[in-house]
Amino acid sequence: MSKRLHVRSDALYIVGAGAQTPLGRSVLSAAAAVRCGVSASAEHPFLLDHHGEPMVVARAPWLDASVALEDRIVSLAASAAREAIHPMADRFDALRRHLSVYIAVSAENLAGAAQRQRVLDRIAVETNFATEAGRSQGVECIVDGHAGGLLALELAARQLVRGEAELSLVGAADSWIGPDSLEALDYAGRLHSVNERWGFTPGEGAAFCLVTTGGVARRLALTPLAELLGVASAEEANVLGSETVCTGDGLTEAFLKVLDGQSRVSHSYCDLNGETYRAEEYGFAICQVGESFENPDRFTAPAECWGDAGAASGLLAATMPLAAWARGYAEGAVQLAWSSSATSPLRAAALLHQPMPSTH
Numbered sequence: 001m002s003k004r005l006h007v008r009s010d011a012l013y014i015v016g017a018g019a020q021t022p023l024g025r026s027v028l029s030a031a032a033a034v035r036c037g038v039s040a041s042a043e044h045p046f047l048l049d050h051h052g053e054p055m056v057v058a059r060a061p062w063l064d065a066s067v068a069l070e071d072r073i074v075s076l077a078a079s080a081a082r083e084a085i086h087p088m089a090d091r092f093d094a095l096r097r098h099l100s101v102y103i104a105v106s107a108e109n110l111a112g113a114a115q116r117q118r119v120l121d122r123i124a125v126e127t128n129f130a131t132e133a134g135r136s137q138g139v140e141c142i143v144d145g146h147a148g149g150l151l152a153l154e155l156a157a158r159q160l161v162r163g164e165a166e167l168s169l170v171g172a173a174d175s176w177i178g179p180d181s182l183e184a185l186d187y188a189g190r191l192h193s194v195n196e197r198w199g200f201t202p203g204e205g206a207a208f209c210l211v212t213t214g215g216v217a218r219r220l221a222l223t224p225l226a227e228l229l230g231v232a233s234a235e236e237a238n239v240l241g242s243e244t245v246c247t248g249d250g251l252t253e254a255f256l257k258v259l260d261g262q263s264r265v266s267h268s269y270c271d272l273n274g275e276t277y278r279a280e281e282y283g284f285a286i287c288q289v290g291e292s293f294e295n296p297d298r299f300t301a302p303a304e305c306w307g308d309a310g311a312a313s314g315l316l317a318a319t320m321p322l323a324a325w326a327r328g329y330a331e332g333a334v335q336l337a338w339s340s341s342a343t344s345p346l347r348a349a350a351l352l353h354q355p356m357p358s359t360h
Contacts, residue, residue: 004358005355005358006355006358007214007217008214008227009213010215011214012160012212012213012227012228013211013212013213013214013217013222013224013228014224014318015210015211015212015222015223015225016085016087016210017209017225017322018079018080018081018083018084018207018208019031019080019206019208021033021205021302021306021309021316022040022058022059022203022204022205022307023040023305023306025079028323028327030302030306030316030319031320031324032327033305033306034305034306037305038305039058039305040058040059041057041058041307042058043055043056044057044059044065044182045065047179049186049193049195050186050187053195056192057176057202057307058201058203058204058305058306058307058308059177059203060072060076060177060204063177065177069110069177069178070110070118070122072175072177072178073105073110073173074119074122076175076204077123077127077208078123078127079206080207081123081126081169081208083208084169084171084208084209084210085127087210087222088210095166095167095220096129098165099129099165100159100164100165100167100169101129101138101139102140102152102156102171103120103139103141103142103152103171103172104141104142104143104144104151104152104311104312104314105120105141105143105173105174105311106143106148106174106310106311107143107144107145108184108310108343109174109175109178109181109310109311116143117141120139120141123171140155142172144311144341144346145310145311145341145346146311146314146339146341147313147314147341147346147347148172148311148314148341149171149311149313149314149315149316149318149339150233150314150318150338150339150348150349150350151314151346152170152171152172153170153211153231153315153318154232154233154348154350156168156170157211157228160211160212160213167211167212168210168211169208169209170208170210170211171208171209171315172207172311172312172315172316173206173312174205174206174311174312174313175203175204175205175310177204185199190275192274198274198275200273200303200307200308201273201308202307202308203306203308203309204307204310205306205309205316206316207315208315209315211228224355225322225326225355226322226325226352226353226355227352228350228352229258229334229352229353230257230260230350231348231349231351232254232257232258232348233254233348234250234251234254234257234347234348235250235346235347236248236251236281237249237250239341240277240342241343246277246281246284248280248281248284248288250340250346250347251281251282251338251340252284252285252288252289253347254338255285255288255289255292255336255349257349258336258349258350259292259351261292263333263334263353264292264293264294265292265332265334265335265351266294266298266330266331266332266333266334266335267298267300267324267330267331268300268335268336268337269301269320269321269338270282270299270317270337270339271301271303271308271309271313271314271317272299272301272304273301273308274304275342278342281340298331302316302317314338314339317338318337320337321335321337321354322352325354330354333353333354334351335352336349336350336351337349337350337352338350
């Protein structure tokens with residue numbers, strides 16, 4: 001680990017990260033594409049919406065459109081996980097027993113518990129943290145929509161603080177690029193098209209983060225990519241489709257739990273995807289916490305470029321500041337990642353700080 005970074009033993013740090021999106025197969029490439037405003041949106045090769053128009057999706061180009069949904073999610077997740085654990089790849093077998101694993105997936109796209117378990121088992125086998133029986137035993141599965149990945153990060157952070165694990169691998173993976181998923185979005189009026197202006201572009205992706213304490217990072221010579229200042233979740237009573245108006249109470253609560261009142265957020269990354277529900281929710285929330293932001297309008301919504309990544313959205317957002325700091329284009333040292341699950345109450349946020357140079 002670089003001696004030039006100031007690392008506090010009791011603080012939490014992200015020491016590895018991986019991402020798979022339709023615009024890039026690593027954290028740095030995905031973030032670079034978003035920074036340049038590249039779009040992955042294109043017509044689906046063979047699926048039409050109920051108006052007879054080609055569906056517009058953001059698909060990982062290295063996965064053929066005919067690849068089954070489970071196979072897509074496993075492929076995306078395994079590749080992102082391998083990138084995240086790369087800093088300790090040569091010691092992974094020795095450290096595996098000290099590793100806790102949390103993975104968020106989607107109940108919308110993986111509806112059955114048996115199907116989700118099958119996906120987790122396959123991810124575990126491909127990333128070498130499975131049991132000898134080829135099972136993902138001990139892996140905590142989170143099923144809670146777009147913000148599920150940040151909830152997984154919160155649970156991992158609590159476990160690390162309690163000293164119940166030395167390292168935690170936190171992941172999230174999802175894909176809307178399955179005929180059943182796309183058809184359901186189409187008939188619910190949520191699929192963006194010339195006929196549905198306020199829908200979203202279905203995408204797919206995965207993100208993983210390797211998290212540990214400063215003390216363990218120093219002992220294992222792992223270089224921090226970001227300090228995790230706080231991560232928290234809350235619940236929103238008025239979800240998408242409710243008869244009452246969502247005034248952003250849940251998202252406001254999640255923000256307040258992580259904002260410390262001292263360090264103002266210089267930039268945020270979120271899962272706004274074109275649906276008016278999400279934009280209005282953020283508008284209400286920022287009215288309550290705007291003083292904690294240098295500029296509330298200074299945010300990036302990667303879904304505009306790589307499409308809506310479903311359950312992977314929140315954790316993918318958390319990888320974006322890491323790339324910005326690594327490449328030197330970040331707007332400030334304190335950045336926020338946040339996400340709102342659409343049809344479930346979960347809202348979550350993570351406050352990240354750029355690793356600072358040591359003064360010694």
